[in-house]
Amino acid sequence: MGPSGRDERAWVRGAQAGSASDLEALFRAHWPRAYRAAYLVVHDAAAAEDIAQEAFLAAIRALDRFDRRRPFGPWLHRIVVNRAIDWARARALRAEAELGEHGVPDREPGGADGLARAIAALPPDHRAVVVLRHLLEYTPGEIAELLELPRGTVNSRLRRALDALKESV
């Protein structure tokens, strides 16, 4: 359950005015979903942490300019999911020289959960629309806006992804 709009506006207003406790409330309300969304797209805990963390740092940099009438969640999720897609694409492209923390692969997400494996097998773009639609509960129109894609593309990616996931679900 996300925070109420009134709470969120109050936290943003407080954080803009210098209240660390309001910032913390905002962070704690949004971190779990931001981190989970990033993780489901990149399937790497360290990368997901970086991505969600950088999204919050970007939020702090833009805090004074943030329009309090707009909800904070979609703005944050746009950064998280777009960065996660970029990261997943880059990882697929480069031959990874595994170093240190990356040397030990994460456990298979969800252990023996077939759904987790099925999501991991999807292309990053498809994972992203599934996460936005079914974890963060955006409409296809909103997803199209967040990812700057035609709505038809979002719908087709969703359909293909759900077909692939059908057996697991």
Place this chain on the structure above:
Amino acid sequence: MRELRTRLERLEVPEEHEARERAWQLVARAYAERGPAPRPRRRVAPLLAFAAALAVVAAVLSPPGRAVLDTVRDRITGVQGAEPALFDLPADGRLVVDSPRGPWIVQADGSRRLLAGWREAAWSPFGRFVVAARANELAALETDGTVRWSLARPDVRFPRWHGDASHTAIAYLTGSRLHVVLGDGTRDIDACGLPAAARVAPAWRPGARFVLAYVTTRGRVSIFDVAHCSSFYGGRPVISAPFRDPRLLLWSDDGERLLLVTDEQLVVLGTESAAPLAVRTLRDVTAAAFEPGTHRVALAREGEVLVLDLDGRQAPEVVFAGPGRFGSVVWSPDGSRLAVAWDDADQWLFLGPGGRVEAVAGIREQFGRFARPVAWCCPG
């Protein structure tokens, strides 16, 4: 599809709580550093003035208050007989001085130039240029402030320049990403896609072409070869155990010792493995600098300046003590002087051989509040 949502919410995500707490530490620190919030327009000034007046009266009347005032007076006093201004440097070379107005370049003869609007300047390897940052810009500058090149990058921090006569490179942070760009401003890359960096300046290993150490957001020290994105320790793990609250990272100038200063510890790493050679407890160190040609390090913290031999087991030697905060320590290139910013006394000290102390007063007036020497470079 509700079932799908429920299952996505219940999927196990590794280190969920630990990641949240690590991220919160970083976010809270970034928030604290972002500068003052706009001042709300409230009519509190008369109340504040009354409260301040009450505090002053209480301070003067009560014995503990008088003790506090005595301490404040001590801080103002500083070293007796200090020079009223910086007329020249007591050893060869040029200083970079950090100040809220911007970095100053101070020549050996005491002449100086302010690079207004920039911050966090660091010398190029031969001291011909400096690299400096603005909120969303990284630039190489001549020492007169002429911009040679600049890059637009968000939230630039901690630029550090390294190299030899043929190749140079600059490491810096943009947000929590570690980037490396060539000395001519080309080929800016996210350094090997490594884990995000803590707000600690990265450190190039002296004597090696492009070996860089940095601290991850999890407090681990990573040392790697930037050119090949490969492990430094011959294929063995390059990342140390995590250490809480990292603050500073610096190499000895022979490249054999790497010191991580945390809130409570000094962690000494060598070049044979990622396991620490020594971990010593020393709290609240605010600045550190290796003495040239040695494994001795000068350390500043509230009330004292220390020198510690990292290869020995002796207690640190107190080389100067006084009330208040010491904001920076920097060795002269020949190792004959240790420059110390004594913020609360509004003085810089130059500690020399045999306990000699040369002090310069009036720093605030000459360079601005909290102006501190941060790098001493390149005689001649």
